[in-house]
Amino acid sequence: MRTAKTLAEKIIGEHTGNGSASSGEIVIVKVDYVFSHDASGPLLISNLDKFPSGSTISNEEKRRTIFFIDHAVPAPTKELANDQNIVRNYAINNGLVLSDAGNGICHQVMAEDYASPGNLIVGTDSHTCTAGGLCSFATGMGATDISVAMKLRKTWLRVPESIKIDVGGELGRGVFAKDLILKVLSILGTDGALYKSLEFCGSAIDDMDVYGRLTLTNMAVECGAKTGLVQSDSRTRKYLEENRRGEGWRELFPDESAGYETEISLDATELEPEVALPSSPDNVRPVSEIKDVKVNEVFIGSCTNTRIEDMRVVARILNGRQKAKGLKLIVTPSSRKVYLKCIEEGIVELLLSSGAIVTPPGCGVCFGALGGIPADGDVIFSSSNRNFPGRTGNPKAQTYLGSPATAAATAINGYVSDPREFL
Amino acid sequence: MPGRAWKLGDNISTDEITPGRYIGLRSNLSELAKYTLIDTRADFVKGAREGDFVVAGRNFGMGSSREHAPVVIKLCGIRAVLAKSFARIFYRNAINIGLPAIICDTFKISDGDTLELELSEGYILNQTTNVRIEFPRMSKTMEAILQEGGLIPYVEKKGDLLLA
Numbered sequence: 001m002r003t004a005k006t007l008a009e010k011i012i013g014e015h016t017g018n019g020s021a022s023s024g025e026i027v028i029v030k031v032d033y034v035f036s037h038d039a040s041g042p043l044l045i046s047n048l049d050k051f052p053s054g055s056t057i058s059n060e061e062k063r064r065t066i067f068f069i070d071h072a073v074p075a076p077t078k079e080l081a082n083d084q085n086i087v088r089n090y091a092i093n094n095g096l097v098l099s100d101a102g103n104g105i106c107h108q109v110m111a112e113d114y115a116s117p118g119n120l121i122v123g124t125d126s127h128t129c130t131a132g133g134l135c136s137f138a139t140g141m142g143a144t145d146i147s148v149a150m151k152l153r154k155t156w157l158r159v160p161e162s163i164k165i166d167v168g169g170e171l172g173r174g175v176f177a178k179d180l181i182l183k184v185l186s187i188l189g190t191d192g193a194l195y196k197s198l199e200f201c202g203s204a205i206d207d208m209d210v211y212g213r214l215t216l217t218n219m220a221v222e223c224g225a226k227t228g229l230v231q232s233d234s235r236t237r238k239y240l241e242e243n244r245r246g247e248g249w250r251e252l253f254p255d256e257s258a259g260y261e262t263e264i265s266l267d268a269t270e271l272e273p274e275v276a277l278p279s280s281p282d283n284v285r286p287v288s289e290i291k292d293v294k295v296n297e298v299f300i301g302s303c304t305n306t307r308i309e310d311m312r313v314v315a316r317i318l319n320g321r322q323k324a325k326g327l328k329l330i331v332t333p334s335s336r337k338v339y340l341k342c343i344e345e346g347i348v349e350l351l352l353s354s355g356a357i358v359t360p361p362g363c364g365v366c367f368g369a370l371g372g373i374p375a376d377g378d379v380i381f382s383s384s385n386r387n388f389p390g391r392t393g394n395p396k397a398q399t400y401l402g403s404p405a406t407a408a409a410t411a412i413n414g415y416v417s418d419p420r421e422f423l
Numbered sequence: 424m425p426g427r428a429w430k431l432g433d434n435i436s437t438d439e440i441t442p443g444r445y446i447g448l449r450s451n452l453s454e455l456a457k458y459t460l461i462d463t464r465a466d467f468v469k470g471a472r473e474g475d476f477v478v479a480g481r482n483f484g485m486g487s488s489r490e491h492a493p494v495v496i497k498l499c500g501i502r503a504v505l506a507k508s509f510a511r512i513f514y515r516n517a518i519n520i521g522l523p524a525i526i527c528d529t530f531k532i533s534d535g536d537t538l539e540l541e542l543s544e545g546y547i548l549n550q551t552t553n554v555r556i557e558f559p560r561m562s563k564t565m566e567a568i569l570q571e572g573g574l575i576p577y578v579e580k581k582g583d584l585l586l587a
Contacts, residue, residue: 145516367487389438389439
């Protein structure tokens with residue numbers, strides 16, 4: 001058995017009880033945090049009620065069990081309001097943590113308030129892997145798996161093989177983590193990392209702050225991966241300290257001779273702003289190759305982006321300019337904290353003056369359950385993670401994906417545009 | 424009992440299996456099931472019979488973790504989903520609710536073919552073409568979960584979450 005470990009093997013190994021885990025092994029692991037939300041919570045809670053009585057959890061475990069109301073807030077229909085009450089009441093009645101409507105998207109709040117390096121986190125959302133940007137082994141599962149994890153504080157996993165994504169050089173002007181992960185998707189495709197862990201490293205990752213790392217790991221699942229991971233270093237420490245959680249920091253790196261199934265080397269310096277064309281996130285072209293694509297709606301939001309650093313870039317690009325005539329511009333900060341910071345820094349005022357609709361924090365337009373549903377034939381440019389057919393609520397609309405910067409430039413011009421024009 | 428093959432392509436996402444715009448029906452699963460694959464295969468819900476099969480290409484069920492995706496497929500009477508490969512979360516979810524998800528060479532199956540599944544024997548007989556398609560066994564734990572009808576009955580029987 002190999003002794004040098006990948007990040008996935010290290011973190012899983014710390015949760016098996018015997019201190020070991022090698023890729024390919026099937027193991028039972030203890031979980032540190034378990035969460036669900038309003039879109040899957042009612043199904044999960046119906047499962048919890050099936051469990052025999054007697055399986056009670058400790059107060060510490062209750063503090064590590066979180067229900068988010070984020071997918072459709074404020075509730076647009078009575079059915080969703082009722083579903084949200086099922087979740088809200090279950091959390092309150094059982095002494096679990098409730099992150100109520102308006103508090104933010106589960107993955108953003110997990111990053112701000114809970115996830116720490118070395119944690120093992122499972123949640124009923126495919127983008128649970130976002131917390132890998134803070135070096136948590138985090139993965140999405142369905143309602144049944146998560147109901148078992150909530151009750152028994154453990155789950156089973158196949159220890160994944162890892163794919164090393166080594167990114168040298170540095171990101172240029174107008175090029176962000178989103179462009180990098182879209183480039184990775186264009187190489188791996190939507191199933192190129194099926195069941196695997198993506199491990200990001202190299203000088204461009206060393207230089208990347210946590211907000212960008214969270215964008216990379218968020219879209220690991222778009223490559224089919226079980227999770228995405230980034231080392232825990234001084235930037236991780238800085239992020240945790242800024243969120244008053246410095247005590248949760250620890251250094252965590254993969255071992256030097258860890259075994260990777262594949263290695264992909266990229267030079268960040270060569271990257272351009274990248275765009276995923278309809279209707280798959282791996283259908284990627286550099287923005288310079290996309291000519292004359294008229295856009296009807298721009299969505300700047302989702303768990304992929306819209307942290308405060310993203311909002312600052314959007315503000316720098318808009319900078320007093322108006323959105324294109326007839327274009328719908330919808331901006332959804334990812335959490336209450338981000339929203340407050342946007343107000344404090346004058347970003348909300350600037351957005352409103354440019355003609356944007358600024359909505360409360362939540363999943364928003366991304367998956368078609370709330371406002372911002374496109375009309376037949378509309379083209380959306382979105383900073384989110386998926387552009388599958390029908391994703392945003394209308395199968396007769398089409399979605400392009402790109403960075404918040406590219407989205408902001410597109411909102412000004414009314415067609416898919418290179419943000420470097422404004423930076 | 425033989426059933427009909429409903430053939431789909433590669434990379435069918437959960438947004439296509441049960442679109443997010445029907446989220447308001449998630450606490451009314453039999454109603455939600457009426458919109459299964461509505462944008463991809465509009466004739467599926469009306470045509471599917473008890474014991475039929477969903478047959479797909481690569482990476483079936485990619486995207487979100489919504490367990491509603493295998494749940495509505497099962498509610499449409501589907502006996503098993505066959506695909507060249509499955510997205511990770513969909514695969515776990517299907518087994519966890521007792522819906523067999525079988526990795527096999529679906530190239531040898533056309534839409535409308537009549538199939539017979541021999542789960543414990545490890546093969547599918549395409550009665551239309553008289554071709555036998557073998558498939559590898561799933562992991563022991565997944566096989567045991569499926570045998571119990573899903574993860575919750577499995578955990579109840581074992582009294583804990585244990586590997587098989």
